[in-house]
Amino acid sequence: MATGIKDKVAIIGMGCTRFGERWDVGSEELIVEAFTECIEDAGIEKNDIQAAWFGSSVDQVNIGGSALPLSTTLRLPYIPVTRTENYCATGTEAFRGAVYAVASGAYDICLAQGVEKLKDTGYGGLPAGGSSSGTLQWLWWPNGTAPGNFAQLASAYAAKYKISDEDLKRAIAHVSAKSHANGVLNPKAHLRKAVTIEQIMAAPIIAHPLGLFDCCGVSDGSACAIVTTPEIAKDMGKKDFVTVKAIQLALSSGEEMAYDAWDGDHFVTTDKCSVVAYKEAGVTNPREEISMMEVHDCFSITELVTYEDLHISDRGMAWKEALDGFYDIDGQVPCQVDGGLKCFGHPIGASGLRMLYEMYLQLHGRAGERQLKDPKLGLTHNLGGFPFMNVCAVSIIGKYDQ
Amino acid sequence: MIGITSYGAYIPRLRLKRMSIFQSLGWYSPAIIAVAQGERSMCNWDEDSMTMAVAAARDCLVGKEKTKIGACFLGSTTLPFSDRQNAGILATALNLREDILTSDFTSSQKAGTTALVTALETIRGGGKKNILVTAADNREAKPASSYEMWFGDGAASVMVGDEDVIAEFKGDYSLAYDFVDHYRGAKSKFDYTWEERWVRDEGYSKIIPEAVNGLFGKLGISMDQVDKLVYPCYFKAIHGKIAKSLGAGPEKLVDNMHEVCGETGTAHPLLMLASVLEEASPGDRILVAGFGQGSNALYFEVTENIKNLPSRNGVKGSLGRKKSVENYPKFLSFRDEMIKETGIRAEAPTQTAMTVLWRKRKMIHGLVGGKCRDCGTPQFPKMDICVKPECNHINTQDDYEFADILARVKTFTGDMLAFSIDPPAIYGMIQFEGGGRFMADFTDCELKDVKVGIPVNMSFRKRFTDKERGFTGYFWKAIPQAG
Numbered sequence: 001m002a003t004g005i006k007d008k009v010a011i012i013g014m015g016c017t018r019f020g021e022r023w024d025v026g027s028e029e030l031i032v033e034a035f036t037e038c039i040e041d042a043g044i045e046k047n048d049i050q051a052a053w054f055g056s057s058v059d060q061v062n063i064g065g066s067a068l069p070l071s072t073t074l075r076l077p078y079i080p081v082t083r084t085e086n087y088c089a090t091g092t093e094a095f096r097g098a099v100y101a102v103a104s105g106a107y108d109i110c111l112a113q114g115v116e117k118l119k120d121t122g123y124g125g126l127p128a129g130g131s132s133s134g135t136l137q138w139l140w141w142p143n144g145t146a147p148g149n150f151a152q153l154a155s156a157y158a159a160k161y162k163i164s165d166e167d168l169k170r171a172i173a174h175v176s177a178k179s180h181a182n183g184v185l186n187p188k189a190h191l192r193k194a195v196t197i198e199q200i201m202a203a204p205i206i207a208h209p210l211g212l213f214d215c216c217g218v219s220d221g222s223a224c225a226i227v228t229t230p231e232i233a234k235d236m237g238k239k240d241f242v243t244v245k246a247i248q249l250a251l252s253s254g255e256e257m258a259y260d261a262w263d264g265d266h267f268v269t270t271d272k273c274s275v276v277a278y279k280e281a282g283v284t285n286p287r288e289e290i291s292m293m294e295v296h297d298c299f300s301i302t303e304l305v306t307y308e309d310l311h312i313s314d315r316g317m318a319w320k321e322a323l324d325g326f327y328d329i330d331g332q333v334p335c336q337v338d339g340g341l342k343c344f345g346h347p348i349g350a351s352g353l354r355m356l357y358e359m360y361l362q363l364h365g366r367a368g369e370r371q372l373k374d375p376k377l378g379l380t381h382n383l384g385g386f387p388f389m390n391v392c393a394v395s396i397i398g399k400y401d402q
Numbered sequence: 403m404i405g406i407t408s409y410g411a412y413i414p415r416l417r418l419k420r421m422s423i424f425q426s427l428g429w430y431s432p433a434i435i436a437v438a439q440g441e442r443s444m445c446n447w448d449e450d451s452m453t454m455a456v457a458a459a460r461d462c463l464v465g466k467e468k469t470k471i472g473a474c475f476l477g478s479t480t481l482p483f484s485d486r487q488n489a490g491i492l493a494t495a496l497n498l499r500e501d502i503l504t505s506d507f508t509s510s511q512k513a514g515t516t517a518l519v520t521a522l523e524t525i526r527g528g529g530k531k532n533i534l535v536t537a538a539d540n541r542e543a544k545p546a547s548s549y550e551m552w553f554g555d556g557a558a559s560v561m562v563g564d565e566d567v568i569a570e571f572k573g574d575y576s577l578a579y580d581f582v583d584h585y586r587g588a589k590s591k592f593d594y595t596w597e598e599r600w601v602r603d604e605g606y607s608k609i610i611p612e613a614v615n616g617l618f619g620k621l622g623i624s625m626d627q628v629d630k631l632v633y634p635c636y637f638k639a640i641h642g643k644i645a646k647s648l649g650a651g652p653e654k655l656v657d658n659m660h661e662v663c664g665e666t667g668t669a670h671p672l673l674m675l676a677s678v679l680e681e682a683s684p685g686d687r688i689l690v691a692g693f694g695q696g697s698n699a700l701y702f703e704v705t706e707n708i709k710n711l712p713s714r715n716g717v718k719g720s721l722g723r724k725k726s727v728e729n730y731p732k733f734l735s736f737r738d739e740m741i742k743e744t745g746i747r748a749e750a751p752t753q754t755a756m757t758v759l760w761r762k763r764k765m766i767h768g769l770v771g772g773k774c775r776d777c778g779t780p781q782f783p784k785m786d787i788c789v790k791p792e793c794n795h796i797n798t799q800d801d802y803e804f805a806d807i808l809a810r811v812k813t814f815t816g817d818m819l820a821f822s823i824d825p826p827a828i829y830g831m832i833q834f835e836g837g838g839r840f841m842a843d844f845t846d847c848e849l850k851d852v853k854v855g856i857p858v859n860m861s862f863r864k865r866f867t868d869k870e871r872g873f874t875g876y877f878w879k880a881i882p883q884a885g
Contacts, residue, residue: 138866258838
């Protein structure tokens, strides 16, 4: 009988680059920047790492396939290194690989690292794949973009709950304003400027009804984690360390896009994935027990409906609770404490690990100006693909003895 | 009895006000004011002869059993492929039987009427019982030319056969002259035209009367036995004079549609014929002639069956569904006659895998999905495992056509970031009545008209153009209807 991952793996070190338009560096330098912080934090030698998992997503325009970019950049000494790719859950997938390897007993110490160098693509947003994104898809899918696909959540959500366009626009503007306010406090964030709700609502439309400030930034970055067992962590003299409470994934079955049940207003995957993750972590009342969250705010409307899919807000209530400040840094469940994708941008392979990095800092009381008071459990969430067909990941971490 | 058994028409929704051309280019070519009356039809950016042919043929198939069709002919001089049978694309889009005869009729403006004569003679020969004849054109003309004013885009479709005949075929007469009023070299985009006065006086004014009189002589009839006279001629005054010379009064001459549509090339005689049939009464006698390197003339008599033909969009419906355009640069842009900055997203790869297109031809061109015979769930695309979670049975899907099923908007957006010739790119999830859904491009609409819940109809359109390889990809799009 499977017992889940709770408390079987400890995170003993993490690192994260400054995110941004890092014109002066490539993936190689970003990898080293994050890794240097991480290995110092862990207090181990590079050669203590027995296996590694490497997340990168847009290899066609970036660093190429395979895990060789990680092994050669870090000069890893002929150890197993595996590349993971699962859309926006890519970084979390790398983490999951390393965590499961340690939990299985196959290795003592593993590395998970993700990187993406989006600003070498020449695109303002994510690059368009055209016919390279699937030989059949090319023949029938709309020539859409990420904002265009996620924006449709707004039309469906507003129709389902009979919310006026103006009210919903203001609610999602609050979501973005809140994240910008948090990003100001974070020296590693790409965008560090406060933005008012009025500015957000007046910005040029990217994909109706989403305006410029409803969209996350486009950035370069890397983040990583070193994991081991709690026993080894204790042997190493680590005290008060952080362990993994849950890591779950849920992928669309194809129902959303082809069966008749889904209304287009939320993520079926997140709804299901979070329930399994809470069970794995032993969380029975997420609204009360989750101290803080980093969710996939590729677009403001994505974050808004995710509040409901994570079973923190009731159905149809997220827009009101967002406006009431429930998810603000001084609210009951602060969300995007580090500024989120909104201020960090979304170098795809790195994002999942970047979110864990913030939760890790907060749990250790090392989050500086944005430090929350005594957080217990931090939740991270990734959502890759499109509302009608996607990959969802939910992770929960907390202190070992709690 | 053999003859016409059904008809259909399609004129694009967009109509360019001809004065907008003059307002832009009158400084350069003041003479075009002479033909700047009214509006000319223009393809939307995702329309071409193939998409218009599919639309007209679908109009023609209303109330008809398409499994009875034994041949599919397509007339046009503006087909997307020089070597890949275009009629085959049409037949696949209509999901016709695969054991049929298909052929393109091309290289002359009379190709539409030639296809019709060939179909009727084939029926008369007894080899086929039902043939679908469709003609479509979207000819290019150089900016500031009279031809740009005269031409319109459109399509018409006529079904011929030996049962439920609505207009009996009485006979035909053809002429073949290598009279080159214009030509378009095999590699050329535009026509090269000879002097208008010669085309008018030695071409239209002599060849059409010769064909009409030839048919009169062959059938032993005169203009007294003609109620409606159909032939194309973009010189409006000459169009009238030819009729007069043949002894036909203005009540017999069918309008050349200059003010409302323009001349639609090979489709035009058939489009004008459709405009007659939708107003016709039993007993009406119609003479149709095409023009282009000679002529084809055909003679029909309308039967009682015309009363039983279900209603369709036809010419009237097409003309009524319109959006006037006064933005001439938009016309040029849609026809790729104006180079604009398209941004990096237009540079994404555009290659089509022919293997995939072959395996999925019914899905992509025919909009054929599946219906599970165990649980009854319609679904798109048709896949091996049923999408209904409580079913998930394997290999239980039968073909299920979605093209004629009403759908409703479930979600939508107007995307300014996506590459589009006419931004924003409007797309969203559509839900078919009875089951089935997919993420579809929307077309022929403005963002302000799209709402969750409004009905949409499906239309066969260009999905992409692969300029590097000369390939046009087609799929189906949703057209929002007034809620």
